Amino acid sequence: MLTVHHLGISQSDRIVWLCEELGIPYQLKRYDRDPQTRLAPADYRALTPFGTAPVIDDGDLVLGESGAIVEYIAQTYGNGRLILRHGAPGYADFLFWFHFANGSFMPAALIDSMLSRMDASNNGSADGVTTALRARFDRAWDLIEDRLGHVPYLAGDDFTAADIMILFPLTTMRLFSRRDIGPYPHIRAYLQRIGARPALQRAMQKAEPGLDLQRVLA
Structure with a gap:
C-alpha cells in the first residue's frame, strides 16, 4: 500500500491532501519535529538521501520531492486527475503555477524567513541584497494576487494539483x-x-x- 511519511507542519501536508482529493487508499505515518531544533527527526531524515519532506513509499519505491510525488500519485492512482494534459485549456498556466510553487515561491519564502531571523539579531539593519531578496518575495505574492483577480483557481476555472502545490507557502x-x-x-x-x-x-x-486550519487560512 502507498505510505505517506508526513512530517508535522511541513510541505508533506500536500501529499495527504492529494490522496484525500483523489479518494485513494493510503497509510499515513506521522513524524513530529524535534522540540528543540524544530527539524525533522533522524528517522525521517534517513528516509531519503536528501532527508527532506515529503516522502512516500510504494512497494519498493521510495520517492521524495513534492512535485514528483504529486505527479506520481496522480498518474499511478488517480488516472491523471488534477493534472492537466498537453492541449487542455489552461495547460501552460497549470505548468507554470505547479512549478512556481516550489521553484520560486517556496525558496523566496525560506529566504525571507531566514532574513527575518538575521534582522532580529542585527537590530533590523538591512543591506541592498536583503532588500532585493525581500522584494522578490513581495513580487511573488503580487503575482499570485493578480492571477487570482482573474480566475478562481491558478490554472483557470478548475481546481488542479497546482492549487495543492501553492497552498503551503500561502x-x-x-x-x-x-x-x-x-x-x-x-x-x-x-x-x-x-x-x-x-x-x-x-x-x-x-x-x-x-493545528487550527482557519488560523493558517486567515
Missing part, C-alpha cells in the same frame, strides 16, 4: 515567515474557497490534528 509557511495577507483580497477569497474543500479539511485533521 498558509502554513506563514508560521515561519510572517506576512499580513490583509492587502491581498483575491488571495484571501481564494483561501476561503480552498479551505471549504472537504478533502482539505479531512487531510489537515489527519496530518495536523493540533
